[in-house]
Amino acid sequence: MSTTLVYLDARSLSAEGPGKAERELLTIAAGRSAGSVVVAVSAPVEDDVAASLGRFGATTVLVPASDVSAQLAAGPAAFAAAAAAESGADLVLLTNAGDSKEVAARLGIKLGAGVVTDVVAVDGGDFTKSVLAGAYTTRVRAKTAVAIATVKANSVEPAAPGDGTAEVRRIEAPEAGPTATVERTEAKPASGRPELADARVVVSGGRGVEGDFGPVEQLADALGAAVGASRAATDAGWIEHSYQVGQTGKTVSPQLYIAVGISGAVQHKAGMQTAQTIVAVNSDPDAPIFEIADLGIVGDLTEILPQAAEEIKRRKA
Ligand SMILES: Cc1cc2nc3c(=O)[nH]c(=O)nc-3n(C[C@H](O)[C@H](O)[C@H](O)COP(=O)(O)OP(=O)(O)OC[C@H]3O[C@@H](n4cnc5c(N)ncnc54)[C@H](O)[C@@H]3O)c2cc1C
Structure with a gap:
């Protein structure tokens, strides 16, 4: 049975659950993996918050012992690689945000996995994406044992939350090597409009x-x-x-x-x-x-x- 790993930045989690783009990833994973959706969250979160991801289709949630979300791509990529090994996933899904694509690239090197960005549809092991400045829509497949895809927001309608609960496991976040750490962030003034x-x-x-x-x-x-x-x-x-x-x-x-x-x-x-x-x-x-x-x-x-x-x-x- 195939296992899909969904990498989520812990900052996308709120009391209502993950953000919309993240819920889309979980919906795609649940549709593909028939019961085996593992989520890797980038920072330590309370067990009940992690378990509540079961409502959105996760069966297992892997939580790092330390926060990797404040490190630039190297930290998240090292943790995601450990989570991929732990889960035995053959597909890793991330959002299509700039920092996610950077994590995906580093993760691809660590796992020897093919990386497909700008994906708009996932069909088994096939991905649909547009290329050459949007001039062509292509179907691509990674020939590697593990595939990594970053999926554009609004690719699927997120499934309504159910009443499931996920098993929560804590794993060590491996040493990332030299990396920059974000010391301070400032929220953009809210415009009242969607992102x-x-x-x-x-x-x-x-x-x-x-x-x-x-x-x-x-x-x-x-x-x-x-x-x-x-x-x-x-x-x-x-x-x-x-x-x-x-x-x-x-x-x-x-x-x-x-x-x-x-x-x-x-x-x-x-x-x-x-x-x-x-x-x-x-x-x-x-x-x-x-x-x-x-x-x-x-x-x-x-x-x-x-x-x-x-x-x-x-x-x-
Ligand atoms: C390497 C590179 C990267 C680039 N990256 C980007 C990018 O990321 N995004 C991007 O957008 N461009 C990018 N560009 C620039 C791109 O080539 C175009 O120059 C740019 O998109 C033109 O913007 P525009 O359509 O607003 O302006 P214009 O091409 O000048 O078009 C303006 C339009 O407005 C219409 N118009 C004028 N008045 C009115 C009116 N009153 N009512 C209705 N219509 C009116 C005109 O008929 C015209 O069609 C890039 C270029 C290069 C070389």
């Missing part, structure tokens, strides 16, 4: 907004969406770089992506092409973004967005 990387709906603005993200933010708030941006907008200083979607920004895979005043350069598409539904608002009917849009609206965003936001609010009221 861009795992939002179900994203409204992104580009050069076409001409410095005014107001209409984009109003539409995002009407939809309960995250705000994103093209590089032209972040380079112009209209919005922080952390909002950038694309090859050199964040990769998003929401259920709905609304591109506003964005031409659809290949480097932008690389970060959003796997969205389930793409809507584009652009004044140029020949803009390349329309080639990948499910719904295209040709017109001036300053007229269309306020109307759309008003209508959505009216229907929600």
